[in-house]
Amino acid sequence: MDSAELALARAIKAIKLEIDEQEREQLLGELNSFLHWLEPLLMVDTAEVKPVLVNHGAVNVMRDDRAQPGELTALRKATTNFDEGFYQVPTILE
Amino acid sequence: MELKKPAVRQVAEAVHRGEVTARQLIEEALERCNTLNSSLNTFVVIAGNEALKQADAVDAKVKNGQKLPLAGVSVAVKDDFCYSVLPTGFGSHAFKSFYSPYSAAAVEGLIAAGAVVVGKTNLDDLSLGSAAASSPAGPAVNPWAEDRVSGSAGAAAVAAGQCLLALESDSGGSLRQGASHCGVFGLRPTTGRISRHGLNTFASSFAQVGFTALHAEDLMEAFTAIAGFDARDASTAVCKEVPVDQKKEMEPTDVIIGCPAAIYNHLAPGYRAVVDRAREEYAAVGFKIIDLELDLFPEALLAYYIIASAEASSNHARFDGIRFGTAGDAANLEEFYCKSRSMALGREARRRSIFGTFLLSKGNYELYYRQALQVWSLVRQEFKEALAKCHLLLLPAVKSMPDPIAETVDFIRSYEEDFFCAPVSLTGLPSLCLPAGLVDGLPVGLQLVGRSFGDEMLTRMAGRLAQEIKLPPSGVL
Numbered sequence: 259m260d261s262a263e264l265a266l267a268r269a270i271k272a273i274k275l276e277i278d279e280q281e282r283e284q285l286l287g288e289l290n291s292f293l294h295w296l297e298p299l300l301m302v303d304t305a306e307v308k309p310v311l312v313n314h315g316a317v318n319v320m321r322d323d324r325a326q327p328g329e330l331t332a333l334r335k336a337t338t339n340f341d342e343g344f345y346q347v348p349t350i351l352e
Numbered sequence: 353m354e355l356k357k358p359a360v361r362q363v364a365e366a367v368h369r370g371e372v373t374a375r376q377l378i379e380e381a382l383e384r385c386n387t388l389n390s391s392l393n394t395f396v397v398i399a400g401n402e403a404l405k406q407a408d409a410v411d412a413k414v415k416n417g418q419k420l421p422l423a424g425v426s427v428a429v430k431d432d433f434c435y436s437v438l439p440t441g442f443g444s445h446a447f448k449s450f451y452s453p454y455s456a457a458a459v460e461g462l463i464a465a466g467a468v469v470v471g472k473t474n475l476d477d478l479s480l481g482s483a484a485a486s487s488p489a490g491p492a493v494n495p496w497a498e499d500r501v502s503g504s505a506g507a508a509a510v511a512a513g514q515c516l517l518a519l520e521s522d523s524g525g526s527l528r529q530g531a532s533h534c535g536v537f538g539l540r541p542t543t544g545r546i547s548r549h550g551l552n553t554f555a556s557s558f559a560q561v562g563f564t565a566l567h568a569e570d571l572m573e574a575f576t577a578i579a580g581f582d583a584r585d586a587s588t589a590v591c592k593e594v595p596v597d598q599k600k601e602m603e604p605t606d607v608i609i610g611c612p613a614a615i616y617n618h619l620a621p622g623y624r625a626v627v628d629r630a631r632e633e634y635a636a637v638g639f640k641i642i643d644l645e646l647d648l649f650p651e652a653l654l655a656y657y658i659i660a661s662a663e664a665s666s667n668h669a670r671f672d673g674i675r676f677g678t679a680g681d682a683a684n685l686e687e688f689y690c691k692s693r694s695m696a697l698g699r700e701a702r703r704r705s706i707f708g709t710f711l712l713s714k715g716n717y718e719l720y721y722r723q724a725l726q727v728w729s730l731v732r733q734e735f736k737e738a739l740a741k742c743h744l745l746l747l748p749a750v751k752s753m754p755d756p757i758a759e760t761v762d763f764i765r766s767y768e769e770d771f772f773c774a775p776v777s778l779t780g781l782p783s784l785c786l787p788a789g790l791v792d793g794l795p796v797g798l799q800l801v802g803r804s805f806g807d808e809m810l811t812r813m814a815g816r817l818a819q820e821i822k823l824p825p826s827g828v829l
Contacts, residue, residue, distance in 0.1 A: 265710055265713065265716075266706065266710070268713065269706045269709040269713070270706060272425065272709050273665060273668075273669070273693070273705045273706065273709050274672075274686070274689040274690050274693050275690060275693055275694050275702055275705070275706075276690045276691065276694040276699065277694075277702070285702075285703065285706060288703060289706070289707065289710065290765060291764055292657075292707055292764070294659075295654070295764050295767075296658065296720060297655050298650060298651060298654065298656070299651050299654040299655060299720075299723060299727060300719070300720075300723060302648075302651050302723070302726075302727050304723055304726035304727060304730070307726040307729050307730060308726070308729055309722060309725030309726045309728070309729060310725055310728040310729045310732060311725070312557070312587075313543050313558065313778070313780045314499070335424045335606045336454070337453070338454040350673075350674060350678070350688070351685060351688070
């Protein structure tokens with residue numbers, strides 16, 4: 259297994275997908291094409307350039323951490339199973 | 353009311369004057385949605401009684417003297433917006449019968465302004481694409497040519513007269529390319545001006561709420577109705593004062609349009625002629641045209657695809673079958689995850705998640721991802737400098753004709769279709785696509801990019817152009 263195949267196998271494992279051998283081979287070819295396509299980006303001189311971290315200049319505005327009147331009622335209405343302040347969800351694993 | 357292509361404001365005023373009821377308008381729109389959907393496939397869900405009930409509520413409010421700027425306006429909502437009244441599918445097999453417990457802020461805002469939702473529009477696999485061609489429901493057809501993709505089902509629905517307004521999302525350019533391919537107007541506002549609460553995004557840095565419509569002023573009516581800070585979306589801007597030069601009523605003679613002519617060379621034959629003609633026509637109206645350079649477009653597209661893939665791999669992690677969607681029986685938790693995720697993620701979503709995970713892995717993060725973030729910084733600087741010399745930038749929206757539906761397009765080639773739109777998404781600047789011409793009988797739009805928070809001025813200028821230049825017909829009616 260070469261390094262690209264190994265990297266692909268790791269990525270597939272990390273993202274938890276069922277992928278058969280045929281799709282795996284196709285994805286390997288596509289990943290190589292994609293990386294080849296990206297090569298011009300690596301040639302850009304970015305020395306001393308600060309990376310962008312958010313796509314807007316706004317300062318993060320946080321909500322006050324306070325319950326609003328009626329919030330609990332709205333939560334109750336959003337589900338059929340709401341008990342003792344908790345949502346009840348179906349069992350998915352035994 | 354006997355207007356063939358009424359503007360949103362005309363419709364709302366007619367409802368307020370009692371010339372027509374919202375119910376009558378919506379009944380007509382629903383009939384057209386149903387009649388045309390078998391051939392266009394623009395809607396994945398068409399509302400019935402739900403829309404009529406909303407229309408009745410609008411009529412009752414108007415009767416009680418309430419002023420609603422969008423009274424009786426039929427709106428199509430892209431199916432990546434949560435809407436509690438109709439199913440929300442996100443373009444995924446895993447959400448066929450999912451009802452969101454709440455509605456997106458943008459949907460709520462339009463309804464509060466009197467608009468009526470006539471249905472949810474088709475979209476690519478988890479919104480990944482700019483063609484509306486990879487949907488589990490099949491491609492949305494371009495109303496101008498039934499063998500071609502539309503770019504955006506919402507734009508196609510507007511062009512075909514199924515609705516007056518479409519609520520859209522745009523990350524790499526689907527709204528703008530759809531507007532171009534379908535011959536309508538489309539607005540992607542400044543990042544942060546409209547709440548994304550309730551919008552399923554794959555690329556959080558770039559997704560933006562916008563609209564397509566038959567008239568430039570319709571975009572402003574919708575924008576005004578829903579723009580503003582929303583405590584539920586921390587990325588909405590606490591709107592500072594709009595810059596003075598964006599606020600005042602500018603005449604075309606006050607406005608400088610910058611043309612980065614070198615990048616026009618990336619256009620297909622015929623498309624270049626549309627840009628050159630528009631440039632001449634805009635100058636004839638009085639706009640001052642200047643040449644300038646934007647050199648980083650090719651690299652900006654690559655940076656966009658690195659960052660967007662990385663963000664997709666992270667955002668799609670939530671589709672684990674426990675919180676959203678489910679695969680049913682599984683022998684163990686690992687198998688449950690794999691089955692659920694394989695059902696939720698279509699071909700393009702799988703590809704992007706794998707690319708993104710690869711790009712974020714040790715070694716590749718430094719090589720690709722960090723480099724992309726730095727190029728992003730250079731691109732923003734380049735646009736900032738360009739817009740210090742002019743008020744608007746004139747850019748194409750698409751490189752070439754919409755692809756044939758039957759053709760399987762190489763994924764790299766489909767990424768390259770975002771050449772003129774994705775770089776603008778990196779800047780967070782407002783951009784508007786307006787009809788500009790026909791090539792081989794199909795519409796072509798151009799993109800005007802404005803200064804940050806200059807959405808109003810941008811839309812006003814597009815409206816002036818629509819008045820003063822004989823633009824090609826908006827829509828196919």
